[in-house]
Amino acid sequence: MGLTVGAAAEAAGVSAKAVRLWESKGLLPPAERTEAGYRQFSDADVGVLRFIRQAKTLGLQLSEIKDILDLQRDGATPCERVTELLDGRIAEIDRTLADLRALRRSLTSARRAARDSQRRGEHAVVCQIIEHSPDAGE
């Protein structure tokens, strides 16, 4: 009872295009084919698709997900690698959060400057965005 790409994709809540891409990138082993060349997916495959989708929502890249899946297919326990990747993602997110908070400060400051310029009718230097931004000078 094999599923076609479309059916498998729908069952996993992803697009058929994504399924083909993931297969081509090795996240899934090459799917069985019917005589006509149609891909045949099993329920287990759908589970993998769901896992990939979930891992993606956690911000893992396809290459990292492939990494995990390869380990698992080798019979190894991917837990270590998984916690490693997740820790990496968490650290990355913390960095991004800090960056975004700083960026937000720059933006509000730039916006204040832009509005001030607007009120004064200035606009020669594009509302002073340059000057009022943090590291303006070089």
Add this chain to the structure above:
Amino acid sequence: MGLTVGAAAEAAGVSAKAVRLWESKGLLPPAERTEAGYRQFSDADVGVLRFIRQAKTLGLQLSEIKDILDLQRDGATPCERVTELLDGRIAEIDRTLADLRALRRSLTSARRAARDSQRRGEHAVVCQIIEHSPDAGE
């Protein structure tokens, strides 16, 4: 006293490749050329390059920056558009911040699950990442 791409790029603190790209995308008017075909940039151009660089650090896209610069070149005051774009960016950042914070919670929860699986020697379902993640079911 025109500057070559490399010189202008260095003066603005960006890459020559970026300068060519920005020109090709219309953020800069087509540069003058020497007889040999070398681009010639003025100090004013360098100012624009610096502006673009700065705007990019604020997270604006090239298309948005072009938008601002086009307005300015038309003699219009881009301040309104600028504050509009900056407000949009700020709102976007706030959304991203919220998303990242939620994602971070998911990640720490997933990592905890992975570590628990690791301790128990489980790994059949790739450390339960799927099950323990927020919206696991479907």
Add this chain to the structure above:
DNA sequence: CCTTGACCTTACCCTAAGGGCAAGGTTCTA
């Protein structure tokens, strides 16, 4: 039996913002 529509196949171009490299022309310096 045949058609129609819904599926499938591969392949190509597109996205953002360049980085890297190649082949070839120019300019400056020793």
Add this chain to the structure above:
DNA sequence: TAGAACCTTGCCCTTAGGGTAAGGTCAAGG
């Protein structure tokens, strides 16, 4: 006058697919 250090364009690469085309396949209905 040679070589270094520029410059030119053009093409391929990156992420994770989306969109579309051209063509093959399958199930239902006339």
